[in-house]
Amino acid sequence: MTTVAHPSGTAAGSGLLPSEAPLQLIDADGQPGGNPGSLALPGPQVLVELYRRMVLGRQVDVQCTALTKQGRLAVYPSSRGQDACEVGAVLALLDQDWLFPTYRDTVAILTRGVPAEQALTLLRGDWHCGYDPYQYRVAPQCTPLATNTLHAVGLAHGARLRGQDAVALALLGDGATSEGDTHEALNFAGVWHAPAVFLVQNNGYAISVPLSKQTAAPTLAAKGIGYGIPSLLIDGNDAAAVYAAVRAAVQRAAAGGGPTLIEALTYRMEAHTNADDATRYRNADEVQAWLGRDPIARLEAYLRGQSLLDDAGVAVIADEAARLADDVRTTMNTDVTVDPVELFEHVYARPTAALERQRAALLDELQLEAEAAR
Amino acid sequence: MSTVTSPAIVGQAPVAAAKAPAPVTMAAALNQALADALAADDRVVVFGEDVGPLGGVFRVTDGLAARFGEQRVFDTPLAEAGIVGTAIGMAMAGLVPVIEMQFDAFAYPAFEQVTSHLAKLRNRTRGKLALPVVIRIPYGGGIGGVEHHSDSSEAYYTHTPGLRVVAPGTPGDAYRLLRQAITCPDPVIFLEPKRRYWSRETTGLTLAGPPIDRATLRRPGKDVTLIAYGAMVATALEAAEAATEEGWDVEVIDLRSLSPVDDQTLTESVRRTGRAIVVHEAAGFCGYGAEIAARLTEQCFFHLEAPVLRVTGLDIPYPPPHLEQYHLPSTDRILDAIGRLAWE
Numbered sequence: 001m002t003t004v005a006h007p008s009g010t011a012a013g014s015g016l017l018p019s020e021a022p023l024q025l026i027d028a029d030g031q032p033g034g035n036p037g038s039l040a041l042p043g044p045q046v047l048v049e050l051y052r053r054m055v056l057g058r059q060v061d062v063q064c065t066a067l068t069k070q071g072r073l074a075v076y077p078s079s080r081g082q083d084a085c086e087v088g089a090v091l092a093l094l095d096q097d098w099l100f101p102t103y104r105d106t107v108a109i110l111t112r113g114v115p116a117e118q119a120l121t122l123l124r125g126d127w128h129c130g131y132d133p134y135q136y137r138v139a140p141q142c143t144p145l146a147t148n149t150l151h152a153v154g155l156a157h158g159a160r161l162r163g164q165d166a167v168a169l170a171l172l173g174d175g176a177t178s179e180g181d182t183h184e185a186l187n188f189a190g191v192w193h194a195p196a197v198f199l200v201q202n203n204g205y206a207i208s209v210p211l212s213k214q215t216a217a218p219t220l221a222a223k224g225i226g227y228g229i230p231s232l233l234i235d236g237n238d239a240a241a242v243y244a245a246v247r248a249a250v251q252r253a254a255a256g257g258g259p260t261l262i263e264a265l266t267y268r269m270e271a272h273t274n275a276d277d278a279t280r281y282r283n284a285d286e287v288q289a290w291l292g293r294d295p296i297a298r299l300e301a302y303l304r305g306q307s308l309l310d311d312a313g314v315a316v317i318a319d320e321a322a323r324l325a326d327d328v329r330t331t332m333n334t335d336v337t338v339d340p341v342e343l344f345e346h347v348y349a350r351p352t353a354a355l356e357r358q359r360a361a362l363l364d365e366l367q368l369e370a371e372a373a374r
Numbered sequence: 375m376s377t378v379t380s381p382a383i384v385g386q387a388p389v390a391a392a393k394a395p396a397p398v399t400m401a402a403a404l405n406q407a408l409a410d411a412l413a414a415d416d417r418v419v420v421f422g423e424d425v426g427p428l429g430g431v432f433r434v435t436d437g438l439a440a441r442f443g444e445q446r447v448f449d450t451p452l453a454e455a456g457i458v459g460t461a462i463g464m465a466m467a468g469l470v471p472v473i474e475m476q477f478d479a480f481a482y483p484a485f486e487q488v489t490s491h492l493a494k495l496r497n498r499t500r501g502k503l504a505l506p507v508v509i510r511i512p513y514g515g516g517i518g519g520v521e522h523h524s525d526s527s528e529a530y531y532t533h534t535p536g537l538r539v540v541a542p543g544t545p546g547d548a549y550r551l552l553r554q555a556i557t558c559p560d561p562v563i564f565l566e567p568k569r570r571y572w573s574r575e576t577t578g579l580t581l582a583g584p585p586i587d588r589a590t591l592r593r594p595g596k597d598v599t600l601i602a603y604g605a606m607v608a609t610a611l612e613a614a615e616a617a618t619e620e621g622w623d624v625e626v627i628d629l630r631s632l633s634p635v636d637d638q639t640l641t642e643s644v645r646r647t648g649r650a651i652v653v654h655e656a657a658g659f660c661g662y663g664a665e666i667a668a669r670l671t672e673q674c675f676f677h678l679e680a681p682v683l684r685v686t687g688l689d690i691p692y693p694p695p696h697l698e699q700y701h702l703p704s705t706d707r708i709l710d711a712i713g714r715l716a717w718e
Binding site: 162 | 417419445450451453455456458459460461462463464465466467469483486487490491494495496497498499500501502503504535538558559560587634635637638
């Protein structure tokens, strides 16, 4: 019997599959984790910085939720509970790398160095993206689900075509893994061997829809093998594990090893946004149980146990966080002047003739209003 | 008439000492434009489905992968949102992606990437993030294609602020417009009238001519203005020629740029002729012609001798090959429309 030539692939090895249990470096009680797998514990300085950034992020996050109640933010999708993912992943990036965040990742954007005022422009409502993506190598926060994963793969592949050393980190949630764009992005990344890292923050719910209605896959990480992409399943409330996993994936990508898919198991402590009522779809016992796995308390316990942090150190960081949150409140309580003329500025490189006419008409309208008000 | 560009078919000498113009097809002109753009700027990359070694199903990218290498011209997985989405990321990385959607209706999976990201990112980032991406889309009918191969999808794109939408009507303009689109800092939807891929024109392939956002006068006339783009330019010119037998002197404007639209060239013509007909293959209801008719009514009302008419495809899903002749605007339908224009 002769074999017919067919350009089929070779069977991928089981080395692409994630572990059965999530990898963990520090457990919920602040003790060394029982399932470190291949993850390497970050050094003391990194661990303390992870703690510090999580505390800063948390205080700002709590402040942002408060600002929605005062009407200063139109809406706020809180990062609280997902602090370890937001901070651990971003600290694992180098300056030349790129972050592709979603609407839930305000703390990640702050951790990347974007000033709060610029990071919150979208949610305050005076423009869409408030920061310069090139300055921080942070793409605009992405509201349409999963679309950012393709941008990340394109940037990663494009940077490599241009001979630049840059890795793209795409953040997405469990709901976004059901979108077609996630499938396409993982597939393109696999085929192109793109220097991209996908971090799925699996918080168990897509607004109200639980993971069981989202997928029949054993884990989201297990999907990686379908694209020829190695994957990791990690404890997403363990900042050390998130940092170690993303750092290893970034290094691997930068060295030409291709993409990695990481699923981090976590939980959002707040509702989807301030406009959502989470009690309609999840019970108090579940929320209580996750409070006991708080990523900040866990790392603090570990650092204290290792004598890397004491009361004084905790107090210094708490003070810094309180000052930062105060600054954010003060800044966000200042009214922003919006300029209607700017509506016409950035539609095209130069406004079209039609936009010039519409701008003139709007200015006339405003002038008449101003005269009538006199 | 000084602002109206002279007919592109004549009077345009090729740059430098090129050889005498030879007949060239639109497909070959587009291929030359891509080759010249790839040679002129090493940031230009061409990718999509089957655009590599095969050279595209219409052979528009023929030979480019061999000449410029797989880093510059490459096949992608079969996924249109993926092609547009990764093109956005590549443009962020400083490349100039020129991508192909294999057929009009196959571009629809990419609609979210086009409308929510490609069109808006400059605006969303206050101008910080420019995306010089060109999406080439073979569009329209007339080739006997089975379903989903003949859509005229221009209005979906022209209704989206932030996109430029262009459609060449001749081989010479196909070359010029594609080169212009590739150097344009805005994202451009480049609609290629696939039934004219094999139409020939004796022309030099040159950048000289109207800029990307100007219409061009294809045929001067004094009685009525026919407004067309893409495949309908040739049909309108045929109708204009046939109309001379009835004693009508018909002007034909090739829009070239659908968005933004060149109001100045249109209004100057229609104010002069007093009559206008818009011709396109797409369904008439909420079609591109409705916008042109509305603009002309607003801007030329006191010069009009008759209502602005539209000759368009029927308000039906694109028909099967054996029925498309009843759907597509024909010279006869255009002549009928001219006859209905309140001649005293």
